Amino acid sequence: MHVKRLALAVLPIAAVAVAMACYSEPVYPGDQVLGSFRFEARIDAARTTCDASVPDFAQVNDAGVFLFEGTFSRDTDAGSGFFTVQGYSRDAGYDGQVATSTLRAVARRASCGTGCEDSAIEETLKVTLFSDSQARNLNRDCRQFDGGLPDGSVPGPTENGYDVSLACGSLTDIFLPGTRNCNCQPTTCTTVYTLQGERRD
Numbered sequence: 001m002h003v004k005r006l007a008l009a010v011l012p013i014a015a016v017a018v019a020m021a022c023y024s025e026p027v028y029p030g031d032q033v034l035g036s037f038r039f040e041a042r043i044d045a046a047r048t049t050c051d052a053s054v055p056d057f058a059q060v061n062d063a064g065v066f067l068f069e070g071t072f073s074r075d076t077d078a079g080s081g082f083f084t085v086q087g088y089s090r091d092a093g094y095d096g097q098v099a100t101s102t103l104r105a106v107a108r109r110a111s112c113g114t115g116c117e118d119s120a121i122e123e124t125l126k127v128t129l130f131s132d133s134q135a136r137n138l139n140r141d142c143r144q145f146d147g148g149l150p151d152g153s154v155p156g157p158t159e160n161g162y163d164v165s166l167a168c169g170s171l172t173d174i175f176l177p178g179t180r181n182c183n184c185q186p187t188t189c190t191t192v193y194t195l196q197g198e199r200r201d
Helices: 013-019 132-137
Strands: 032-043 065-075 080-085 088-091 093-095 098-106 120-130 166-176 189-199
Touching: 032 166, 080 098, 088 098, 120 132, 120 189
Parallel strands: none
Antiparallel strands: 032 065, 032 189, 065 080, 080 088, 093 098, 098 120, 120 166, 166 189
16 A cells, blocks of 8 residues: 655654654555564663753653654655654665664753754664564564674565564664754763564554
């Protein structure tokens, strides 16, 4: 089924996952859905320079985790790809089994002062997609993924849908200061999450 691309592709994942939790009618751009995943995003303290306890920089629970769902799809004729979270779609490039999606969006934060209007987040999602056989060889645990592809068939279309069942990678949010009436503290910092996505459909 060919579906149109949504126009509201402007919010970072953390913001959409928190603000749009009640969205219920998914629409996926392109002509091929690769799979929908339930992601666990866990703070990577070693690579995070922001104070993750401040809501400006991380929307996480006491364990340093937040959950979100997302769907990978693509237009096979145009060679373009997409990642959709709670009805918001953004471009996603595919290089073999690796999906990468980068988005820059205006994002107000209290730590910049009340008059600041143009602070921003630059967010990059980067995950490796594994087939069911590859996922089994990782024991369906992203902690077993060392960067090399495990044995098994590569993800691809089958008579039962696209064969992809696990997504492992990272979500990086770089918080950028505004330029007008802003006093951002800190001026720039980074929050990094490690991701494990289990297919849910």
